Amino acid sequence: MTERLRFSGRRRLALAGLGAAALAASGAPFAREAAAGLDARSDARAAAGAAVASNPRVVVLDWPLTEVVLSLGVIPAGVSRPTWYAKLDGVPPLPSSVVDTGLLYQPNFEVLESLKPELIVITPWHAPLRALLERIAPTLTVQLFGPGIDVYPAVHAATRKLAGALGREAAANALFARADAALADASARLAAFRATGRPLYLLRPIDDRHIAVFGKNSLFGGVLGALGIDNAWQGMADPQGMSEADLGALAAHTDAQVVTIGVPPGVAAQLARSPLWGALPFVRQNRVQHIGPLPALGGVVASMRFADSLANALQGVTT
Amino acid sequence: MNRPTATVAFAAPRAWRLPALLLMLAAWLVYHTLSARLPVAQWPGVVLSGADATLPQLVVRYGWLPRVAIALIAGAALSLAGVVFQQVLRNPLAEPLTLGVSAGAYLALTIAAVVAPALVADMRFTVALTGAALAMLATMAMTWRKGFAAVSIVLAGMIVNLYCGALSVLLTIVFERSLTSVFIWGGGSLVQNGWAGVVWLLPRVLACGAAAALLVRPLTLFSLDDGSASQLGMSLAWTRPVALAIAVILSAFVASAVGVIGFIGLGGPVLARLMGARRLRDQLLWAPLVGALLLAIADQAVQSLPGVLGELLPTGAAVALCGGPLLLWMLRRLHVDAPRPASAERAAPRRALRVPVLLLGGLLVAAVVISLCFSVTMQGWQWTDAQHWSDVWFWRVPRLTASLGAGVMVALAGTILQRVTGNPMASPDLLGVSGGAMLGMLVAAVVATEPSTPVLLAGSAAGALICLLTIVTLGRRSGFAPEHVLLAGIAISAFAQAVIMLATASGGAYANLLRPLQYGSTYLIVPATAIAVGVCTVAAVLVAYLGARWLEILPLGANVADALGVGAQRARLLLLAVAAILTAGATVVIGPMSFVGLMAPHLARLLGFPRARSQMLVAALIGGLLMVLSDWLGRNMIFPQQMPAGVIATLLGGPYLMWLLRR
Numbered sequence: 004m005t006e007r008l009r010f011s012g013r014r015r016l017a018l019a020g021l022g023a024a025a026l027a028a029s030g031a032p033f034a035r036e037a038a039a040g041l042d043a044r045s046d047a048r049a050a051a052g053a054a055v056a057s058n059p060r061v062v063v064l065d066w067p068l069t070e071v072v073l074s075l076g077v078i079p080a081g082v083s084r085p086t087w088y089a090k091l092d093g094v095p096p097l098p099s100s101v102v103d104t105g106l107l108y109q110p111n112f113e114v115l116e117s118l119k120p121e122l123i124v125i126t127p128w129h130a131p132l133r134a135l136l137e138r139i140a141p142t143l144t145v146q147l148f149g150p151g152i153d154v155y156p157a158v159h160a161a162t163r164k165l166a167g168a169l170g171r172e173a174a175a176n177a178l179f180a181r182a183d184a185a186l187a188d189a190s191a192r193l194a195a196f197r198a199t200g201r202p203l204y205l206l207r208p209i210d211d212r213h214i215a216v217f218g219k220n221s222l223f224g225g226v227l228g229a230l231g232i233d234n235a236w237q238g239m240a241d242p243q244g245m246s247e248a249d250l251g252a253l254a255a256h257t258d259a260q261v262v263t264i265g266v267p268p269g270v271a272a273q274l275a276r277s278p279l280w281g282a283l284p285f286v287r288q289n290r291v292q293h294i295g296p297l298p299a300l301g302g303v304v305a306s307m308r309f310a311d312s313l314a315n316a317l318q319g320v321t322t
Numbered sequence: 323m324n325r326p327t328a329t330v331a332f333a334a335p336r337a338w339r340l341p342a343l344l345l346m347l348a349a350w351l352v353y354h355t356l357s358a359r360l361p362v363a364q365w366p367g368v369v370l371s372g373a374d375a376t377l378p379q380l381v382v383r384y385g386w387l388p389r390v391a392i393a394l395i396a397g398a399a400l401s402l403a404g405v406v407f408q409q410v411l412r413n414p415l416a417e418p419l420t421l422g423v424s425a426g427a428y429l430a431l432t433i434a435a436v437v438a439p440a441l442v443a444d445m446r447f448t449v450a451l452t453g454a455a456l457a458m459l460a461t462m463a464m465t466w467r468k469g470f471a472a473v474s475i476v477l478a479g480m481i482v483n484l485y486c487g488a489l490s491v492l493l494t495i496v497f498e499r500s501l502t503s504v505f506i507w508g509g510g511s512l513v514q515n516g517w518a519g520v521v522w523l524l525p526r527v528l529a530c531g532a533a534a535a536l537l538v539r540p541l542t543l544f545s546l547d548d549g550s551a552s553q554l555g556m557s558l559a560w561t562r563p564v565a566l567a568i569a570v571i572l573s574a575f576v577a578s579a580v581g582v583i584g585f586i587g588l589g590g591p592v593l594a595r596l597m598g599a600r601r602l603r604d605q606l607l608w609a610p611l612v613g614a615l616l617l618a619i620a621d622q623a624v625q626s627l628p629g630v631l632g633e634l635l636p637t638g639a640a641v642a643l644c645g646g647p648l649l650l651w652m653l654r655r656l657h658v659d660a661p662r663p664a665s666a667e668r669a670a671p672r673r674a675l676r677v678p679v680l681l682l683g684g685l686l687v688a689a690v691v692i693s694l695c696f697s698v699t700m701q702g703w704q705w706t707d708a709q710h711w712s713d714v715w716f717w718r719v720p721r722l723t724a725s726l727g728a729g730v731m732v733a734l735a736g737t738i739l740q741r742v743t744g745n746p747m748a749s750p751d752l753l754g755v756s757g758g759a760m761l762g763m764l765v766a767a768v769v770a771t772e773p774s775t776p777v778l779l780a781g782s783a784a785g786a787l788i789c790l791l792t793i794v795t796l797g798r799r800s801g802f803a804p805e806h807v808l809l810a811g812i813a814i815s816a817f818a819q820a821v822i823m824l825a826t827a828s829g830g831a832y833a834n835l836l837r838p839l840q841y842g843s844t845y846l847i848v849p850a851t852a853i854a855v856g857v858c859t860v861a862a863v864l865v866a867y868l869g870a871r872w873l874e875i876l877p878l879g880a881n882v883a884d885a886l887g888v889g890a891q892r893a894r895l896l897l898l899a900v901a902a903i904l905t906a907g908a909t910v911v912i913g914p915m916s917f918v919g920l921m922a923p924h925l926a927r928l929l930g931f932p933r934a935r936s937q938m939l940v941a942a943l944i945g946g947l948l949m950v951l952s953d954w955l956g957r958n959m960i961f962p963q964q965m966p967a968g969v970i971a972t973l974l975g976g977p978y979l980m981w982l983l984r985r
Contacts, residue, residue, distance in 0.1 A: 084963075102700070103962050106495060109845050111962040112717045117700055131778060131846055138716070210503040212513045247506070249513040251385035254377050269440060279384035279515035284377060 059169050062120040062140070064110055064129055066091055067147055071162050071302035072124065073097065074178055075171040081118045083107045092265070092296045094304055108132075115139050122168060143168050147300060148242045155225020158302050182303045189310035190230050196317040201260045202235035203227060204253060204285070207299065208266050211273035213247055220244040221299070223264075226306050230313070235259040243300055250279045257284045262316055265296030292316040340597040341608070344615040351622035352390065358626070359386060388514035392523065393621040393637070394614040396512070396576045399527040400583060401590025401613020403572040405605050406534055408591055409544050410565045415476050415809075417587030418454075418573040419645075419816070422482030424584060426457025427577040428508050429486040435504045436497045442504075451574035457482050458570045460980060480752055480812055481917075481979065487819075488972035492965065510581040510638015512621050523579045530572045534606060537565055542602045583638040584816075585645025586613050592648070617641065643821070650796065650813045675936050678929060682943040689947055690726070693954040694718050698961040720852035721844045725953040725967050726946045727852075727859035728844075728911035729918055733945025734866045735904040736919030737926070737938045741873045742897050743807070749920035750905035754811030757818030758789025759909040764822065778846075786906030789814055790899065797898070807898060844911055844953055844967040851911075858907045865900055866938050872897060873934035913968035917975030918945050924979075948974065 062081040063069045066088045072079055073095045081102040082088060088097050102118060105111035108128065112135060115123070120140045125133065127146050136142045145161045148154050159179070166175030205217035205227070216236045217223045221244020224234050235256040240246040253259075266274075274280045285291055294312040298305050356365070360378050368379045368387065375383065400418065407416040418424045430453025434441045441449060464478035494501060514520070534541075540561040576583065590613025591605060599608045621637045695706045697718075706714055732750055739748040750756065762785020766777050792814065797807045847855075872893045875883050880890035905919070912918075926940035952970040959965060 105962040105964055109964050111964055113697075113714060114700060114962045116713065116717070135846070135848065209506065212511065212515055213503070213506055249385065250515045251381040254381045257377060276518070277384075277515040278517070279381065282377070282380040282384060 059122060060118065060120045061122045061124060061169065062104060062110075062115060062118060063124045064104065064107065065124070065126045065145075065147075066093060066107075067298065067300045067302060067305075068124050068126065068145055068161070068165070069093065069097065070095070070298070070304055071145075071158070071165055072169070074302055074304045075162070075166055075169060076174045077169050077171060080120055081115065083110060091298045093298055093301070094308060112139070124165065124168075148244070150242050152242070153220045153225055154222040154244050154300065155228070155306065158222060158225075158306065162303055178303055182307050185307040186226075186229055186310055189314035192314040192318050193230055193232065195321045196260070197231055199260075199320070199322060201258055201290075202233035202256050204235045204256070204259050204261045206253075206261060206263045208263065208270045208274060209247070210267075210270060211277065212249065214250065214253070215299075216240070216246045216248050216253075217264075217299070218244045218246050222301060222306060223297075223299075223309050226309050226313075230310065245299060250277070250283065253283055253285075259285055259290075260317070260320060261285045261291045262313060263291065263293050264299075266293060290320070292320065340593060341611055341615065344612060344619065348615050348619050348622065351619060351626065355622050355625050356382065356386065384516050385514060388517050388520050389512050389621065390618060391517075391520045392514055392580060393512050393618040395520065395523050395527055396580050396583065397586050397590070397617025398610035398614040399523075399530070399572050399576050400586040400617070401594075402527075402531060402534060402606070402610045403569040403576075404587025404591045404613070405594075405602075405609045406541070406565050406569040406572075407587070409541050409602055409605075410562055410569070411475055412544060413475050414592075415588070416479075417585070418569075418577075419483075419582075419584030419587070419642075420476050420812075421479040422457040422461050422486065423454045423570060423573045424577060424582045425483040425486035425490075426453040426455075426460075427451075427574055428504075428582055429453055429490050430456075431507065432490050432493050432501060432504050435501055436493055447574065447578040450578040451571065453486075454570050454574040454577065455567075457486060458566065462566070464980060476809065476812060477748075477752060480815065481920075481976075483819075484751060484917075485972060485976040485980075488969050488976070491969055492973070495965070496960070496963065506636070507581040508638075509636030510583040510641070511636045512580050519579055523575060526575050527572065530568050530575070531610070533568050534565075537561065537568070538603055538606060541565055545602070581636075581638055583617070584642045585648060586617050586641060588645065589613070589616055589648055620644070642816070642819075645816065647813075647817075650810060675931070675939070678931075679939060679943065682940065682947065686943060686947045686950065689950045689954070690722065693722055693950050697954070698958045700962075716849075720849050721847045721953060721967075722950060723852040724847040724855045724911045725844050725949040727855040728908040729922075729945040729947070729949025729971075730859050730942045731862050731904040731945075732908040732912070732919040733922035733941040734862050734938055735901040735908070736921075736945075737923040737934075737941045738866065738869070738873060738897050738901045738904075739919075740923050741877055741934060741937075742894055742901075744877050746924065749917070750901060750908070751917065751919060752811055752815060753807075753902060753905055754793060754814030754818075755786050755789050755902045755905040756909045756913075757811075757815040758792075759783070759786040759906050760913075761785045761818045761821060762788070763910075782910045783906060786902070786909065790902040790906070793902070794895065794899070797895075844956070845964060847911065855907065855911060858904075862900075862904050862907075863942065866942075867935070869897060869900065870935040870938065873938075912949065912971065913966055917979055918948050918971050921975045921979055922948065 058077060060080045061072060061077060063072050063079045064083050066083075069079060069082050069088055070093050078098060079101055081104040082097065083104050083106060085097050085099075085101050085103055087107075102114065104114050104118075110132070115136070116139050123136050123140050123142045125136065125142055125144055127144055127149060129136070129144070133142055133144070143165075145164055146152065147157050147161055149157075162175055162178065166172050205221075205223055207215040207217070209215055216238070217234070218236055218238070218240025219225075219228070219234050220240055220242075224240075224244055227234050236246065236248075237255075238246055238248070238252065253261075280286055294309075294316050297309055297312065360368070360382055364376070364379060367375055368382045371379065404417040407418075407421060408414055427450040430449045431442060431446070434445075434449045460482050461475065461478045464481070465474045544561075573587075591609040593612045593616070594605050594609035597608070597612075599605045617637075620641045624637050624640045694715075697704070697706070735750040735753075736748075739750060739753065740746055742748075759782040762781040762783070763778050764781075765785070766781025793807055793810050796810045872883075872888055875886055875888050876890065876893060876897075883890040883893065908919075922941040922945040923937060925944050926937045929940060931937045931940045948971055949967060952974060953967040955974075956965040956967045956970045959970070
């Protein structure tokens with residue numbers, strides 16, 4: 004029964020992939036990102052050939068890791084709160100057939116057991132559960148962030164580790180090749196901006212008084228580094244690479260460019276009313292670009308989406 | 323015109339010293355943080371140079387300066403609210419945080435953020451005021467009958483706090499990622515990015531201040547008791563609600579402008595009184611001044627902290643860190659009535675023990691069977707038959723055993739506490755031991771690189787023990803006067819809450835892990851833990867049985883007890899220690915905030931079992947039943963998500979308790 008469900012889910016995905024490809028052909032900007040993940044999966048399937056039939060039954064207890072698993076061409080049997088994966092703007096999309104295993108840090112053990120997984124993927128933050136999870140299936144801890152770790156290289160290491168555990172090395176190689184190509188493409192489009200030598204603030208406004216800044220060790224900070232762009236935020240950041248800051252702290256670089264990621268509805272208007280925001284040099288000189296919502300933490304697909312969006316946003320910025 | 327000043331000088335010859343000292347400290351800190359941002363030579367330009375100002379000058383003009391202003395205004399407002407609360411309720415410990423007003427506002431905002439995010443931005447004040455007012459009404463309703471006695475009010479406020487906290491947790495667990503801005507707000511952040519906040523808050527606080535000033539005369543009469551005040555021609559009927567409304571509105575103004583900031587409403591008035599402002603008129607003048615300076619000092623101090631801490635620490639949490647010790651210190655000065663002998667106020671008819679016990683026992687067995695066999699699975703509700711039993715027993719039996727054991731232990735602890743203190747509101751949740759256990763668990767989770775279950779349990783036990791020792795040390799001074807012990811416990815609970823708030827406000831990875839942990843982990847129980855809890859439960863029942871005689875005698879008062887050959891002080895110490903150990907054991911399983919320990923003894927007495935031994939027996943059965951039900955509901959209510967049993971117990975118990983206390 005579940006086999007049939009998964010099959011229909013896969014078929015739906017294939018349809019979605021076709022649709023996305025059609026959209027991409029018609030030049031819709033976001034479909035390119037969506038297709039990136041889907042293409043990666045079909046690549047994986049092509050490479051793995053017959054292995055597709057033996058799609059490993061895997062349960063993932065983390066949303067960024069869900070993205071990594073999906074991007075390797077494996078559809079998990081179960082994921083914690085699947086709705087949140089979509090709410091956090093995850094791509095590739097998660098088929099609706101995937102079973103909800105309950106809360107992130109308190110998965111429902113009975114549901115897990117009835118899924119009969121071959122592998123459970125967790126983060127180091129699930130350590131208290133590990134002994135219990137081991138009873139159900141072999142458990143793999145994959146770390147994307149932590150004290151003293153740069154998220155960007157950690158994402159690559161995690162992708163390799165998961166590919167090894169899932170028997171998807173070929174898919175991983177294809178994904179990395181696509182990521183390199185996407186990065187090279189974005190880098191070429193960003194040449195003009197790079198020539199300005201401006202450092203860049205990556206911001207996600209939280210409300211009218213607080214702003215989250217992406218630090219050097221964040222995923223997007225790592226992408227910036229790979230694109231040869233300076234991150235203007237040199238301050239401290241938490242293990243995920245984010246830092247909460249007030250607007251005054253952004254005055255340090257008078258020549259900085261700003262890119263905001265996923266401004267919550269309503270907050271843009273509030274910011275526009277703030278005299279401090281208006282006084283900041285990048286606002287005065289009209290050097291603020293916006294890109295749509297992206298997950299702050301994700302895998303290689305998220306990095307590709309970010310690189311592409313960034314290139315789109317900054318393509319025209321040449322001074 | 324000169325009269326008020328003259329009065330103040332007369333009432334408090336040294337009144338100027340403390341404010342002067344605070345003013346100097348504030349001025350030095352302000353100088354320190356400002357000169358770190360801007361060379362002194364450029365200071366005048368902040369105000370004078372208009373649109374030509376340099377960027378650092380603009381940052382000071384629109385960021386730093388309004389932050390100083392809002393700190394001063396909010397501090398004054400909270401302090402003023404504290405004075406009014408304390409005067410009207412005749413209670414030196416009353417303030418927005420201890421009365422549950424802040425928690426109510428926080429809950430209302432959390433709900434709004436989940437239900438209608440657009441509301442939060444536009445109608446923050448209305449939402450906060452609604453929550454604050456409802457919480458105040460709940461606290462008042464619970465203590466109306468007791469004439470707003472100091473300890474009762476603080477206990478009721480704490481109950482409202484806990485209940486609102488449990489509801490917030492429930493929402494947090496389900497909607498976590500949409501609540502980032504609410505978490506920041508809960509930490510109390512004074513960050514400003516323009517003068518809009520000041521322009522909004524200042525006239526409103528001034529209006530409330532004026533209203534309070536108009537009420538000085540009737541308010542002063544609250545220094546007398548209700549009877550004398552009425553004889554002097556004052557209408558308590560309208561003065562009290564009006565004054566309370568002013569204070570609640572003030573709290574809500576501050577809460578919606580900058581978030582939850584506790585203890586200023588306690589600290590301001592205390593310091594004002596300490597420097598000699600005895601009369602209400604003087605307190606209304608000096609307390610806001612002192613409060614304003616206190617908050618400004620705290621905020622400036624936070625800003626001058628080096629690097630990581632300075633950027634991370636919300637001012638509200640920083641203030642709360644100082645608040646716990648302040649509350650402990652105040653306890654020494656608080657006059658508390660000796661425990662009253664349990665009067666015949668509720669002489670429920672005594673009943674034969676056998677039938678109700680058999681009935682409750684039967685219910686308990688039924689609940690256990692249902693909990694083990696009947697639950698939601700991926701195919702919907704299912705009765706687990708024998709052949710599938712081997713699949714599920716491992717997940718259901720240990721946590722059921724642990725819940726049952728924890729319910730029994732916490733019910734026994736509650737009965738012991740209520741009998742020893744003679745206070746029907748006493749509860750292990752309020753003893754502070756749970757708070758300590760939680761703190762220990764938090765430290766263990768943060769320090770350990772890979773927090774495993776034994777590490778967490780060890781941390782929890784160590785925290786509970788340290789807390790217990792603190793309480794015993796503090797209690798020795800008063801000969802273990804129960805009210806003192808309880809209030810010390812509340813102070814520790816409040817402190818623990820503040821630390822947790824601090825740890826989770828930053829929204830980092832720890833926060834996601836810690837939030838569920840705070841509320842108990844029936845979830846992580848393995849058979850070994852369950853066996854340990856079971857053994858503890860059996861031991862607890864034995865100890866409680868042995869202590870029954872003391873529990874019978876102690877409520878009669880220390881004199882009677884001594885006369886009967888029971889050393890009241892020694893007996894109290896021992897019983898408190900037993901209660902604390904039971905609480906620590908239960909906290910690990912069901913978390914620090916269930917009302918089971920409060921509710922079970924109540925129900926037992928209402929059912930007609932006032933004697934120690936029978937009350938404990940019935941309470942233990944009820945406690946076990948409640949926890950088994952809560953665990954079952956928690957597993958199945960919003961399947962496949964699992965709610966902590968402690969939170970469910972709180973949600974079940976809260977309304978009943980409030981209804982009970984209202985009578």
